[in-house]
Amino acid sequence: xxxxxxxxxxxxxxxxxxxxxxxxxxxxxxxxxxxxxxxxxxxxxxxxxxxxxxxxxxxxxxxxxxxxxxxxxxxxxxxxxxxxxxxxxxxxxxxxxxxxxxxxxxxxxxxxxxxxxxxx
Amino acid sequence: xxxxxxxxxxxxxxxxxxxxxxxxxxxxxxxxxxxxxxxxxxxxxxxxxxxxxxxxxxxxxxxxxxxxxxxxx
Numbered sequence: 001x002x003x004x005x006x007x008x009x010x011x012x013x014x015x016x017x018x019x020x021x022x023x024x025x026x027x028x029x030x031x032x033x034x035x036x037x038x039x040x041x042x043x044x045x046x047x048x049x050x051x052x053x054x055x056x057x058x059x060x061x062x063x064x065x066x067x068x069x070x071x072x073x074x075x076x077x078x079x080x081x082x083x084x085x086x087x088x089x090x091x092x093x094x095x096x097x098x099x100x101x102x103x104x105x106x107x108x109x110x111x112x113x114x115x116x117x118x119x120x
Numbered sequence: 121x122x123x124x125x126x127x128x129x130x131x132x133x134x135x136x137x138x139x140x141x142x143x144x145x146x147x148x149x150x151x152x153x154x155x156x157x158x159x160x161x162x163x164x165x166x167x168x169x170x171x172x173x174x175x176x177x178x179x180x181x182x183x184x185x186x187x188x189x190x191x192x193x
Contacts, residue, residue, distance in 0.1 A: 008141065008182055046183040047143075056183065060141070087182055089140075099134035 002033075002064045006091035009077075010056040010084040013043050020057060023082055028063070030073045036063040056084055062091060126163025130172075138171040140178035146185050149176065154189035 011020050020040075028036045041058035050056070065073075070088070077086050130138065140146070149157045149164070149172055156176050159169040179185040 010182065047180075047186040048183055048188075050183060085182060087178060089178070094137045094139075097136045100131065100136050105131045105134075 002066055003090060004062070004064050004092045004095060005070075005088055007061045007063075007086060007088045009059045009061070009086045010046075010050075011059065012082050012084055013053065013055040013057050015057065015082050019082065020059065023080055024059065024061070027073055027076045027080070028061070030076055031063060031065040031069050033063055033065050036061050050084055053084060123160070128163055128165035128168055130168040131165055135168070138168065138175045140175035140182075141184065143179055143184040146172070146176050146179050150185065150189070152189060154186045 009024075011023070024036075024038055039060045039062075041060065043055050044058050046054060046056050074088070077083050138145075149162055151157055156173055159166070164172060176185060180187050
């Protein structure tokens with residue numbers, strides 16, 4: 001059963017845009033799905049230095065893939081020197097989720113007021 | 121003593137899922153040192169506080185939000 005994932009990559013900021021696109025297409029072919037939506041945030045200041053790097057090139061990808069294809073894909077990412085960090089998360093419930101309704105909020109509030117007795 | 125009820129800022133804006141990539145929003149729920157703000161101070165409801173803590177931890181790993189703020193190495 002294919003599942004929907006969201007991946008955030010942090011690439012070395014010293015890399016050329018072409019090299020980043022090449023890496024992305026190369027690792028995404030390992031997933032066995034054609035349509036991968038990639039969104040580039042571009043160069044961004046890191047909140048803390050990673051190694052000697054102060055900036056990173058952020059890219060976000062959305063795709064549907066079989067879970068069995070992920071280990072090989074992850075291995076390729078780990079081996080790639082240009083990828084500083086990556087985070088794969090399931091992105092299933094978020095897709096097309098409507099905003100919370102009044103009833104849901106009221107239900108949560110009702111429950112919270114029962115066990116909400118910790119001291120301040 | 122019962123503390124006054126604060127309303128959850130995420131419920132007010134009808135947020136269903138807190139996005140870990142939205143560092144501007146997450147930053148509002150961090151202390152000056154970068155700790156996660158307790159819900160008794162921010163008024164975030166239990167459901168959103170659970171989502172928020174996961175989101176902040178993911179954002180920290182991705183260097184969108186600092187682990188510690190104001191630390192000179």
